[in-house]
Amino acid sequence: MNASRPASVSVLTLARGRQDHLRNVILGLAHQIRLPDELVIAAMQDAPFEDLPDAPFPIRQIVVPGEELPLARARNAVAAEADGDVLVFLDVDCIPHPALVSDYYAAATPGSGLSMGEVMYLPAGAAAPGWTIAGFDAVAERHSDRQGPPSEPRRLCRDYRCFWSLNFALHRQDWDRSGGFDEAYSGYGGEDTDFGRTLDAQGIPIWWIRGARVYHQHHAHCMPPIHHVTSILRNTEIFAAKWGHRTMEHWLKAFRMMGLIEDTPQGLRILRDPGPEDFALCAQADDMPYAASARVIRALEARQATIPLTDRTAQLSGAAAS
Structure with a gap:
């Protein structure tokens, strides 16, 4: 990080369809305590999104087409396009808490490794127009199969298999050192665990942190997929x-x-x-x-x-x- 200027933050997301989900992500980012310096969207479709809401930060889109979901390639593409020192990756179905950017801004310093924030899950209808964070907190639940936030500010994650790309951040220096996601993976599955294994092999720590919360918007899904x-x-x-x-x-x-x-x-x-x-x-x-x-x-x-x-x-x- 250049000590002569504050670090900048790029928020990065990937989307195919999901227009309403993307709109809610932008609305959540517009109400951050510390605004992001930009949002970069990988549109995994034939054309960029239209009719996005106005935001108090620049929004840029890059088209990353592919018949199967090009998840690894899209994450690498938005990171390469981003100008920020701190890279915050959010899935398009995750509405950020107002403190998310400021929490990651504090956590993602050069050499500190990768940080994973909290994830809460919303029931159907909770993210309808007019939603509020207080409303989310009243109904959101934690995932029974996932690690909850640590009682301390951060806790080392000792199992790389626990990494998943729903909500994480790292400094660009650590991103560059990692080499990014392996683009041999296409479609759904595997690229997250591979990235976690790569970080582990390179000695780049993965942390659970308290805060940096997102609210996962309800949508039809199968698990196992x-x-x-x-x-x-x-x-x-x-x-x-x-x-x-x-x-x-x-x-x-x-x-x-x-x-x-x-x-x-x-x-x-x-x-x-x-x-x-x-x-x-x-x-x-x-x-x-x-x-x-x-x-x-x-x-x-x-x-x-x-x-x-x-x-x-x-x-x-x-x-x-x-």
């Missing part, structure tokens, strides 16, 4: 070739238990496409603030426990012979 089986299988094999073992094992476990995939000597293989029963099991209902893989895996394990052992053996033998 059965709508992304193809890219998850491809990306876990890319991870295995790079690091010597697969990632996203909890999702792979659920896919196996649902009969969607199997292991073969040649690698993972898709057995069938997910059907209505699978989506009914994994989908986030309107009364659920978030989808959770652990809930689905528990249901699958309970279902499997009711199947007689002889039937389970026959199912396994049939799958192996197919």
Whole structure:
């Protein structure tokens, strides 16, 4: 950081569609205690967004097309485009608390590593026009599968697999040192864990911090993400070739238990496409603030426990012979 001037902050987000979600992100940034110096949007579609709300900071867009979600490439693109010393990455469905930018501004100093702020999940309808932060705080919930904020200002995250890109920040010096996200990954899944593993290998610490809160806007989602089986299988094999073992094992476990995939000597293989029963099991209902893989895996394990052992053996033998 240049000691002769204060650090600048670039907020970076990626979006395909989600116009209403993006509008709420901009409104949340417009009410920051410490305004960002810019917002850079990667439009993962054929054209930039139109009719965005006015904001008290510059908004720039870059188009990052791709039939599958180019998540790794888009994050690298917005970081390369940004002018800021501090890079704040927000998913487009995350409305920032008014203190988010100031919290990350304090945390993301040169060499300090990557910081992950708090995430709260909103029920359906909570982010309707006229929303307030006080209203969010009254109804938002923490995710049962995720680490909560530390009681101290920050706590070292000792498991790189806990990194996820929903809400994080780091100084540009640490970003440059990391090399960014690996663009071998395309579509959904794997690029986050790969980035966390890269930071771990390079000795760049990952921190949980208290504050830097976002409110995750409710939207239809499946967890485990059965709508992304193809890219998850491809990306876990890319991870295995790079690091010597697969990632996203909890999702792979659920896919196996649902009969969607199997292991073969040649690698993972898709057995069938997910059907209505699978989506009914994994989908986030309107009364659920978030989808959770652990809930689905528990249901699958309970279902499997009711199947007689002889039937389970026959199912396994049939799958192996197919």
